[in-house]
Amino acid sequence: MHDFIKEAARVVPSGRQLRWFDLDSYAFIHFGMNTFTNREWGTGDEKEEIFCPTDLDCDQWVKVIRDAGMKGMVLVAKHHDGFCLWDTKYTEHNVMNSPLKRDVVREAADACRRGGIRFGFYLSPWDRNSSLYGTDAYNDYFCSQLTELLTEYEDIFYVWFDNACGEGPNGKKQKYDFPRYIDLIRKYQPQAVIFNDFGPDVRWCGNEAGSARASEWAVVPQEMCRYADVQTSSGPLAEEGSLSYLYNTNANIGALSQILYSKGLAFVPSEINTSIRRGWFWHEAEEPKSVEELFRIYLASVGGNACLNLNLPPDTRGQIDARDEKRLQEFRAFLDEQFKEPLASGVTKVDGGYPTQPAYRIHLKEPGKAVRYVVLEENLSCGQRVESFQIEAASEGGNSYPFYQGTTIGHRKICVLSDPFAGQNPLTRTIDWSDVGELIVRVSAARDEVHMKNIRIY
Ligand code: FUL
Numbered sequence: 001m002h003d004f005i006k007e008a009a010r011v012v013p014s015g016r017q018l019r020w021f022d023l024d025s026y027a028f029i030h031f032g033m034n035t036f037t038n039r040e041w042g043t044g045d046e047k048e049e050i051f052c053p054t055d056l057d058c059d060q061w062v063k064v065i066r067d068a069g070m071k072g073m074v075l076v077a078k079h080h081d082g083f084c085l086w087d088t089k090y091t092e093h094n095v096m097n098s099p100l101k102r103d104v105v106r107e108a109a110d111a112c113r114r115g116g117i118r119f120g121f122y123l124s125p126w127d128r129n130s131s132l133y134g135t136d137a138y139n140d141y142f143c144s145q146l147t148e149l150l151t152e153y154e155d156i157f158y159v160w161f162d163n164a165c166g167e168g169p170n171g172k173k174q175k176y177d178f179p180r181y182i183d184l185i186r187k188y189q190p191q192a193v194i195f196n197d198f199g200p201d202v203r204w205c206g207n208e209a210g211s212a213r214a215s216e217w218a219v220v221p222q223e224m225c226r227y228a229d230v231q232t233s234s235g236p237l238a239e240e241g242s243l244s245y246l247y248n249t250n251a252n253i254g255a256l257s258q259i260l261y262s263k264g265l266a267f268v269p270s271e272i273n274t275s276i277r278r279g280w281f282w283h284e285a286e287e288p289k290s291v292e293e294l295f296r297i298y299l300a301s302v303g304g305n306a307c308l309n310l311n312l313p314p315d316t317r318g319q320i321d322a323r324d325e326k327r328l329q330e331f332r333a334f335l336d337e338q339f340k341e342p343l344a345s346g347v348t349k350v351d352g353g354y355p356t357q358p359a360y361r362i363h364l365k366e367p368g369k370a371v372r373y374v375v376l377e378e379n380l381s382c383g384q385r386v387e388s389f390q391i392e393a394a395s396e397g398g399n400s401y402p403f404y405q406g407t408t409i410g411h412r413k414i415c416v417l418s419d420p421f422a423g424q425n426p427l428t429r430t431i432d433w434s435d436v437g438e439l440i441v442r443v444s445a446a447r448d449e450v451h452m453k454n455i456r457i458y
Contacts, residue, residue: 001260007232008259009383009448011219013267014229017201018381020158020193021269021411023118024302026072027065028273028311029108033083034281035316042081044128044169051083051098056318058107062115064312064320068328069335072118074160074309075108077149079122082129086153090144093129109153120158120192121149125176126166134172142176143184150188159185160195160309182227197248199225199268205306206249210274210293212300215407217254218269218384221246221262224253228266235260254408256387256447267383269411272301275311276324282313288327291334292421298335303375303414305384338420338458343371345456350440355449356385359442362457367396370433373458374404374415376441379451384410387445391415393431394438402442403431409452 013021033039033046035053065073078084084094086105095104105121112119123146132138150156161181167173182200185192193201203225205212222230223243242261252258259265274297277286289297294310301308312328315321343365350359364371374391378384386409394400404415417431439457443450 001236004232004236004260005256005447008219008265009385009446011231011265011267012383013218013269013380014201016191016193017267017269019191020202020307021380023071023307025070025298025308025310026074026118026158027061027068027070028122028275028280028309029061029073029075029314030079030275030280030311031104031314031318032076032079032085032281033081034079035314038283040279040281042079042083042128044081046081046083048083048093048097049099051095051100053100053314053316053318056100056102056104056107058104058111059114060319061108061312061314062111062117064325064328066115066117068332070117070310072120072157073108073112074120074122074158075105077105077121077123078127078145080124080126080128080164080166082127084145086149088145088148090141090148091130105149105153113154118157119153120156120160122160122162123149124164125161125174126164128166128168131169133168134170134174138174139177139180143180146181146184147188150185156189156192158195159189159192163197178227195271196227198227199266200227200229201268202271202307203268204248205270205272208274210272210297210300212272212304212306213251213253215252215255216270216305216410217408218267218305218380218410219259219265220254220268221259222264222266223262224248225266225268228268230264230266232265234263237261238263270306271309272297272306273309273311275313276327277313280311280313282315282321288324291327291331294327294331295334295421299414299416303412305408305410305412338372340458342456342458343369345454347452347455356446357443358450358452359440360452360455362439362441362455364437364439367437368434370418370431371439371457372416372418372420374417374439374441375454375456375458376409376413376415377411377453377455378409379453380411382451383448384408385446385448385450386443387447389441389443392440392442393436394440395435396437400440
């Protein structure tokens with residue numbers, strides 16, 4: 001059991017996963033037939049004439065994304081309706097046969113390169129247009145399309161698959177050959193991370209609302225991640241059929257109580273994907289989320305050991321709606337204000353203690369000034385280790401008392417001490433800052449020696 005916990009602490013990310021984590025946030029772009037039919041899911045029999053953006057401008061997308069502080073774009077190259085936004089050889093149902101007659105994937109990828117952000121794509125396995133769907137030939141068709149996208153648009157940082165599997169035009173369902181799709185991506189774009197509900201590199205957080213688990217672990221049971229590299233042998237309590245009850249929407253999937261029953265562990269972090277509006281595609285009547293909602297989503301993802309994939313749907317012109325652009329500017333200004341200059345940063349260990357229960361001291365340069373956030377980061381290249389911690393306020397007189405309890409840290413945990421919308425966090429004790437000279441971050445439990453990368457306070 002003890003050895004198993006140490007092994008769990010040593011399950012580490014790949015280089016591509018670490019680079020992905022450092023992006024923090026990037027934008028999903030849902031743009032296609034549904035933009036023009038005002039739907040979320042097309043039927044697959046839409047005529048190509050329907051797709052007619054009046055003023056397509058992918059540089060505008062990139063500008064909005066960059067100004068919002070996001071570092072990449074994930075373009076929906078083909079949604080469930082089967083219409084392809086690029087110049088594909090494998091179906092006539094593509095953008096070159098629409099009134100636009102321009103390769104949108106090419107323009108988006110080029111705009112990303114010009115604007116200095118990363119480019120990736122979403123390719124829906126479910127295809128309601130292809131007559132091959134539901135047969136083995138469909139997997140060949142899908143792989144041909146995937147190969148085009150992987151080889152003709154240069155550097156791809158992300159390939160995003162969803163698991164939706166409905167009926168095709170002939171009423172049949174398809175058996176997706178994910179191992180084959182994954183092999184192709186590894187062959188042509190070995191640096192790209194792959195998203196699917198169950199990994200291999202990044203997994204779904206379990207909802208589309210932008211909310212997170214209270215404790216998000218990147219080290220999860222292999223039962224959660226069918227195609228990931230399993231790095232440990234089975235847990236002490238593993239048995240045949242164990243964890244068959246565990247699903248990716250469960251509230252708790254990485255805690256010791258869960259992994260003890262696993263047959264092996266893999267490093268597969270979570271992505272929070274959600275839309276700035278209600279729908280994934282643009283609908284005139286929908287409004288963007290408020291700054292407060294966006295901030296909650298940001299805390300849940302960038303501040304909760306995950307990345308944020310925030311959908312920004314272009315409108316029928318082919319540009320991001322001015323309302324969304326304005327909201328993102330407001331949100332960026334809000335974040336800049338909240339996280340301006342850290343009041344202090346660095347990692348200073350308090351002497352003594354155990355390697356698995358270290359404490360860190362943060363000297364307040366301006367005693368008396370209220371601290372609003374404590375931002376903690378573990379060095380994930382050694383594995384995710386912290387199980388729980390607390391933050392204590394220490395007075396000049398030497399008294400110290402805990403006022404914030406936390407669980408996982410991982411890539412980054414943003415602890416909110418004073419909520420800008422609700423005032424004092426009800427879960428923290430009220431602090432009289434006039435007396436506080438130091439904060440102590442004390443780890444109360446970890447799976448092995450803790451490697452804290454950074455601590456910042458704002
Ligand atoms: C889901 C799809 O069904 C939605 O339309 C959307 O593309 C979302 C990101 O993934 O599986």
